[in-house]
Amino acid sequence: METDKASQRVAAWIAQYAPMRDAPDELLDPDGCPRAHWLQFLESLAAFGDIGLEQRFAAAGRRIDDMGISYRVHGETKERSWPLGRLPLLIPESEWRDIATGVAQRAELLDQILHDVYGEARLVAEGALPAAAITGSPDFIRPMCGVAPPGGRWLRFYAADIGRGPDGAWRVLGDRAQAPSGAGYALENRMILSRALPSLYRDMNVERLAPFFREFRASISGAAQRVDPRICLLTPGPWSETYSEQVNLARYLGLTLVEGEDLVMSDGKLHVRTIAGLKRADAIWRRVDADWCDPLEQNAASRLGVAGMFEAIRRGAVVVANMPGAGLIESRALMSFLPELSQRLLGESLKLPNVATWWCGRESSRNQVVETLSDYAISGAFSDRLPGFGERREALGHALSSEERARLIDAINQRGVDYVAQEPVNLSTTPAWAEGRLTPRPFALRVFAAATADGWTVMPGGFCRVSNRLNARAVSMDAGAQSSDVWVLTNHPIEWSTLLPSDEDPPIVRALGNLPSRAADNL
Structure with missing residues (x-):
C-alpha cells in the first residue's frame, strides 16, 4: 500500500513538472522521460510520505541555525540564514x-x-x-x-x-x-x-x-x-x-x-x-x-x-x-585566448570549453562584434560591471534601445580593450x-x-x-x-x-x- 502511494506521488510530481522550452533539464531527458538516477531518488524520497518529508526538511532548517551557517549580501550589515534547497x-x-x-x-x-x-x-x-x-x-x-x-x-x-x-x-x-x-x-x-x-x-x-x-x-x-x-x-x-x-x-x-x-x-x-x-x-x-x-x-x-x-x-x-x-x-x-593557449602549452584542445568569447581589444573581433551586436552579450573585460553603464553587469545586444546601442558601440570603438562579447547562454x-x-x-x-x-x-x-x-x-x-x-x-x-x-x-x-x-x- 505504501509503495503504491509512493509511486502515485512520484507520478504526480513528474506530471506537474513543466520544464522550460529550449533549455536542457536535469530531471527529464529531451524526450520528456525521467532520467533513471532521478527516478530512483524520487521514489526513495516519496517513500517518506508527506509528513516524513516535512519533518526531515524542518530538521535540516534547524541544523542550519544550530551550525550558525549564514552569509551577508554586499552592503548589508545583517547576516542572512543560509538558503539551502531541499533537493540535491x-x-x-x-x-x-x-x-x-x-x-x-x-x-x-x-x-x-x-x-x-x-x-x-x-x-x-x-x-x-x-x-x-x-x-x-x-x-x-x-x-x-x-x-x-x-x-x-x-x-x-x-x-x-x-x-x-x-x-x-x-x-x-x-x-x-x-x-x-x-x-x-x-x-x-x-x-x-x-x-x-x-x-x-x-x-x-x-x-x-x-x-x-x-x-x-x-x-x-x-x-x-x-x-x-x-x-x-x-x-x-x-x-x-x-x-x-x-x-x-x-x-x-x-x-x-x-x-x-x-x-x-x-x-x-x-x-x-x-x-x-x-x-x-x-x-x-x-x-x-x-x-x-x-x-x-x-x-x-x-x-x-x-x-x-x-x-x-x-x-x-x-x-x-x-x-x-x-x-x-x-x-x-x-578567456578568449584559452582555446589557442591550450593547444600551445598543453598540446591539446580544451576538454571543457568555455562559453564562446571575443575580446574587443582585437581589431577583427571588435569589428565583428560591432557589426552583429544583437548576437552577443557584452560584458566588461576586466570587471564585473559594464564600463560606462553604472552598476549594470552586462548588456544583451538584441535588448538594447537605439540610444543604448549607439552609446555602447561608441564605447567599444573608443576602448575596445575594456569589453568582451560572449554568446548568450541561458x-x-x-x-x-x-x-x-x-x-x-x-x-x-x-x-x-x-x-x-x-x-x-x-x-x-x-x-x-x-x-x-x-x-x-x-x-x-x-x-x-x-x-x-x-x-x-x-x-x-x-x-x-x-x-x-x-x-x-x-x-x-x-x-x-x-x-x-x-x-x-x-x-
Missing part, C-alpha cells in the same frame, strides 16, 4: 568524470599561464597573448613579476563556474582564483542534507568530500617543507560576506584562523601573534584579495593584510594559496522543491580543484546555486538564489570518510600558542 543536484559518475577531467586540465593550463606571465613572459613576447590583455587587469600584480612561488605553484585552489549550453554540454562560464568562495558552503550543505536524508545518501552511493579536503591540506603542508607546519586561513574578518564559511573551513581543516592584525613580519618571515609569543606562519590560504594583502606594496590604506607579505613570498619563507596576482586569470579577456534547469511539488529552476555549478604533488584533484561535488527566477542568465546569492548539495553518484558502495573528530573518542590536545593574541583579548 544529481550527477552520474560517468558524466562527472568528464567534468573533473576538464576542470583539472583547465587548472593546469591557467597555472602554466601564470608562471609565464609573471616569469619569462614568452606568450606576450611571441605574440600569443597581447600585453593589454594582461596589464589591463587590476588583478595583475606587478610586484610579483619575477617571483618564484614557494612550493612551485601559482595556483593551488581553483574554481570553475560551469553550466549547460543549449545542446546540453557543459561549458565554463567563469574562472575563480582570487579567493574562491563556496567550498565551505558545499561542505556544510553536505553535512546538513546527508543527515536529513541519510538512507538516500547511503543507498545512492554518493561520493564523499572529505578526501578532497584532506588532499588539499596535505598539499599545502607538503609545500611548506617543515615538520608540522602552521597553516593559516587569512580572513578579512567578521564583515566579510562569507565569514561564516571561512570560520567553518578553518575549523574543519584544522587551520589557524587569522586576520591581518594577527600577523607580523619578523626576520624575513611571517609570524602569528599568539598568547605564547610569535609563532611562524608557514603557509597561508588567503581569503583577502591580493590588492589588500600588503599595504607596503599595494593598497596603503589596507588593514586586512600584513606589511611585508610580498617580501616574505619573495624570500620563499611562506607558501600562499593562491599567490597574489593569480586573480589575473579571472578576466574575461583572457542556464539549464534542475528540480527544486516549492510548495510541495517539483519545479524547474535555472542553476550554475561551481567546481573546485586543488593542486597536489601529482597534478590536480577535483572535489566530487560542488557549490550549486539555484535561481528563484526563470530565464536566469547568472545566479548569485545576492539575487535571492538558493544553494543545493551536489551528489556525484557511483555504482559501488562508498567508504565513509570525514575530517571531523569522533564524538565517541575526541582527541585531547594541548596546543599552547595557537590562539592569536587578538582573539584572546576579545575573549
